[in-house]
Amino acid sequence: xxxxxxxxxxxxxxxxxxxxxxxxxxxxxxxxxxxxxxxxxxxxxxxxxxxxxxxxxxxxxxxxxxxxxxxxxxxxxxxxxxxxxxxxxxxxxxxxxxxxxxxxxxxxxxxxxxxxxxxxxxxxxxxxxxxxxxxxxxxxxxxxxxxxxxxxxxxxxxxxxxxxxxxxxxxxxxxxxxxxxxxxxxxxxxxxxxxxxxxxxxxxxxxxxxxxxxxxxxxxxxxxxxxxxxxxxxxxxxxxxxxxxxxxxxxxxxxxxxxxxxxxxxxxxxxxxxxxxxxxxxxxxxxxxxxxxxxxxxxxxxxxxxxxxxxxxxxxxxxxxxxxxxxxxxxxxxxxxxxxxxxxxxxxxxxxxxxxxxxxxxxxxxxxxxxxxxxxxxxxxxxxxxxxxxxxxxxxxxxxxx
Ligand SMILES: C[S@@+](CC[C@H](N)C(=O)[O-])C[C@H]1O[C@@H](n2cnc3c(N)ncnc32)[C@H](O)[C@@H]1O
Numbered sequence: 103x104x105x106x107x108x109x110x111x112x113x114x115x116x117x118x119x120x121x122x123x124x125x126x127x128x129x130x131x132x133x134x135x136x137x138x139x140x141x142x143x144x145x146x147x148x149x150x151x152x153x154x155x156x157x158x159x160x161x162x163x164x165x166x167x168x169x170x171x172x173x174x175x176x177x178x179x180x181x182x183x184x185x186x187x188x189x190x191x192x193x194x195x196x197x198x199x200x201x202x203x204x205x206x207x208x209x210x211x212x213x214x215x216x217x218x219x220x221x222x223x224x225x226x227x228x229x230x231x232x233x234x235x236x237x238x239x240x241x242x243x244x245x246x247x248x249x250x251x252x253x254x255x256x257x258x259x260x261x262x263x264x265x266x267x268x269x270x271x272x273x274x275x276x277x278x279x280x281x282x283x284x285x286x287x288x289x290x291x292x293x294x295x296x297x298x299x300x301x302x303x304x305x306x307x308x309x310x311x312x313x314x315x316x317x318x319x320x321x322x323x324x325x326x327x328x329x330x331x332x333x334x335x336x337x338x339x340x341x342x343x344x345x346x347x348x349x350x351x352x353x354x355x356x357x358x359x360x361x362x363x364x365x366x367x368x369x370x371x372x373x374x375x376x377x378x379x380x381x382x383x384x385x386x387x388x389x390x391x392x393x394x395x396x397x398x399x400x401x402x403x404x405x406x407x408x409x410x411x412x413x414x415x416x417x418x419x420x421x422x423x424x425x426x427x428x429x430x431x432x433x434x435x436x437x438x439x440x441x442x443x444x445x446x447x448x449x450x451x452x453x454x455x456x457x458x459x460x461x462x463x464x465x466x467x468x469x470x471x472x473x474x475x476x477x478x479x480x481x482x483x484x485x486x487x488x489x490x491x492x493x494x495x496x497x498x499x500x501x502x503x504x
Pocket of ligand 1: 198205206239240241269296297298302
């Protein structure tokens, strides 16, 4: 299919919108050309232009993003501002639980399982005088509040120090035994948790254009994208090492910032372990169109980085795992949430029917628990999330034995 859009080069830039003319303010030059190879295919001058067009971007993704060739922000900067800047999505308003459902919100059984993991870390550490439990990206402290409840009923109560690491402010109703800090402190002895943190660490996006990887830029007010500079240096190295072989139009989310964030957190542990729980992918299975998306009010929406919605992308778990392992100098375990929860004793099996006759109330409770575990372990949902366990200075492997 060939399209004949009118391309307008305002201040020397080209603007192409899937065959639709976009009239720009302060347009100084009009350029007529053809788009070859379909919508947003290669742009060829029809003659007489002294300004070559930018390399082509791929067809719009599932949200029908429109693509223009104008100056915009790198995605990493746009995400940082939208999520954590003044009035940002995560640092103002009701918090993550109001917009999407994580394992933490799905069922208290998730916290119960993690409390069992904490107890096992405590054993592996030889019951230290102070046992740290740190939750990075703590939301509004829901997971730590649940874990504080477990701890209060356990022998860990006197030794446990609970700390939420969060960019949002401390919620007013948080139990007072939970500390609230803005960055991961060093000298941790115990367990560091990070559930659905890394997918919200801002990152850059690249697209494979005719001449190699190029950054994708975004208009923070509309989500419209444009093509930017060639990807070079550490970002280019990361793509070569960690992203699948590109073809024309392949989009990639450059996970280097997540690697750094995880490595930095792991580096703050003296002894113990870190568990990251997140949705993600491995090198052999990267999403060809990338995975950038948005959530607002319980619905998936287009990723417009204007502060009105979550903007998130799946995590390159193998790359993150490798970065943490380099710091910890200790082998990691990477398994599905389904496997992790089962290893911690949450199997989701239905209670025996005989219980319904002997203990009807107990049967109903057990049935409810089984259905909650079923949601947490559903391979097509939360059970498909990755669990990355990174031990530091202590053997934790058997905890997660399959
Ligand atoms: C998707 S929410 C997850 C909340 C919670 N862990 C859960 O599983 O329900 C991600 C949270 O990570 C926080 N966050 C992102 N980057 C952070 C950082 N560098 N330090 C602390 N918190 C961060 C955000 O503010 C947000 O509350």
